[in-house]
Amino acid sequence: xxxxxxxxxxxxxxxxxxxxxxxxxxxxxxxxxxxxxxxxxxxxxxxxxxxxxxxxxxxxxxxxxxxxxxxxxxxxxxxxxxxxxxxxxxxxxxxxxxxxxxxxxxxxxxxxxxxxxxxxxxxxxxxxxxxxxxxxxxxxxxxxxxxxxxxxxxxxxxxxxxxxxxxxxxxxxxxxxxxxxxxxxxxxxxxxxxxxxxxxxxxxxxxxxxxxxxxxxxxxxxxxxxxxxxxxxxxxxxxxxxxxxxxxxxxxxxxxxxxxxxxxxxxxxxxxxxxxxxxxxxxxxxxxxxxxxxxxxxxxxxxxxxxxxxxxxxxxxxxxxxxxxxxxxxxxxxxxxxxxxxxxxxxxxxxxxxxxxxxxxxxxxxxxxxxxxxxxxxxxxxxxxxxxxxxxxxxxxxxxxxxxxxxxxxxxxxxxxxxxxxxxxxx
Numbered sequence: 155x156x157x158x159x160x161x162x163x164x165x166x167x168x169x170x171x172x173x174x175x176x177x178x179x180x181x182x183x184x185x186x187x188x189x190x191x192x193x194x195x196x197x198x199x200x201x202x203x204x205x206x207x208x209x210x211x212x213x214x215x216x217x218x219x220x221x222x223x224x225x226x227x228x229x230x231x232x233x234x235x236x237x238x239x240x241x242x243x244x245x246x247x248x249x250x251x252x253x254x255x256x257x258x259x260x261x262x263x264x265x266x267x268x269x270x271x272x273x274x275x276x277x278x279x280x281x282x283x284x285x286x287x288x289x290x291x292x293x294x295x296x297x298x299x300x301x302x303x304x305x306x307x308x309x310x311x312x313x314x315x316x317x318x319x320x321x322x323x324x325x326x327x328x329x330x331x332x333x334x335x336x337x338x339x340x341x342x343x344x345x346x347x348x349x350x351x352x353x354x355x356x357x358x359x360x361x362x363x364x365x366x367x368x369x370x371x372x373x374x375x376x377x378x379x380x381x382x383x384x385x386x387x388x389x390x391x392x393x394x395x396x397x398x399x400x401x402x403x404x405x406x407x408x409x410x411x412x413x414x415x416x417x418x419x420x421x422x423x424x425x426x427x428x429x430x431x432x433x434x435x436x437x438x439x440x441x442x443x444x445x446x447x448x449x450x451x452x453x454x455x456x457x458x459x460x461x462x463x464x465x466x467x468x469x470x471x472x473x474x475x476x477x478x479x480x481x482x483x484x485x486x487x488x489x490x491x492x493x494x495x496x497x498x499x500x501x502x503x504x505x506x507x508x509x510x511x512x513x514x515x516x517x518x519x520x521x522x523x524x525x526x527x528x529x530x531x532x533x534x535x536x537x538x539x540x541x542x543x544x545x546x547x548x549x550x551x552x553x554x555x556x557x558x559x560x561x562x563x564x565x566x567x568x569x570x571x572x573x574x575x576x577x578x579x580x581x
Contacts, residue, residue, distance in 0.1 A: 169353030174397030179346035196354035197383035204375035239526025240441035248509035308425035330402030352523035524572030532565025
């Protein structure tokens with residue numbers, strides 16, 4: 155159960171706020187179709203990851219380990235992509251808190267001149283960092299199952315608010331026209347598609363979750379994937395449809411910002427801020443593992459002269475091991491307590507500084523989503539499946555090899571199109 159909770163919490167994040175906007179850009183039925191399609195393809199990528207995990211030593215599966223078995227010279231590139239993606243999402247979470255919490259405080263308490271600091275984004279970014287610090291230093295991702303449950307309750311409240319407003323509020327006088335089948339422009343569809351792809355990206359935590367499964371069987375892995383993707387897609391469709399039907403073609407990229415100020419609305423904004431704060435550690439864990447793998451690669455390649463022992467390439471550390479097993483430095487292939495703390499501190503401090511410096515990360519996240527998300531969700535699982543499953547595939551599994559290659563090519567296409575659109579919008 156904790157595996158499903160953690161995976162769903164990784165999927166259902168800030169992206170849920172933009173689902174009504176995605177339907178506005180695509181039309182109602184096309185938008186729902188793209189949500190289901192993207193969820194299915196992301197789920198297939200998770201399925202391939204689960205199959206590839208059995209090609210790594212027991213409970214030692216990671217992107218780094220599989221990349222070293224299949225494409226050793228590119229393994230560091232894969233980990234850098236994961237680190238950049240997770241770091242960018244973590245920073246965006248802090249910025250969301252800095253944007254939403256001042257609105258909540260201003261609406262509910264109307265602070266005076268002497269307390270204006272509590273409506274500043276800087277104050278709330280610092281406050282959110284103070285909350286995420288102890289969670290980010292947890293060594294085992296399973297320790298986050300209770301905070302993940304709280305985050306899912308916050309998502310549940312948001313869903314109730316959006317659905318209740320559609321069902322019980324008088325929206326006939328304020329709702330703009332609705333497009334059922336035909337989008338206004340094809341460019342709207344292409345520019346919005348990365349939002350939907352990004353919303354289902356959770357693959358950076360998949361290997362850690364597989365490693366921590368008590369009964370690590372293909373059936374259990376498939377159950378976790380199917381349950382998590384199905385529930386997340388249902389939430390996206392529910393919020394997307396009811397939010398879009400409430401406001402029509404005037405809905406913005408943040409559905410909560412559309413509702414009039416009220417206690418219920420401000421509670422929803424608070425829940426969103428609370429949700430992303432609790433989701434930050436789920437980005438910090440794989441970011442830390444990937445940075446450590448990258449450091450180990452440079453160290454083993456002779457780029458870094460370390461005073462500590464060198465990491466053995468005969469036994470590769472996994473994300474799960476790095477979070478669970480502290481060592482004194484004598485066991486090769488594990489992250490020492492000191493290095494664990496240093497890498498975590500660097501991530502948290504860098505996130506804080508970046509969130510303070512950059513007021514809006516929308517454009518940066520678009521680039522991160524079109525590169526990091528597509529790499530993690532489609533390209534890497536497809537490449538691993540093609541290389542590993544294809545090496546000894548039986549006739550019954552041969553389709554997985556070619557399906558993996560197709561998923562990889564699809565990811566490359568999405569990356570090129572999404573990145574091209576983002577560059578075009580930047581010009």
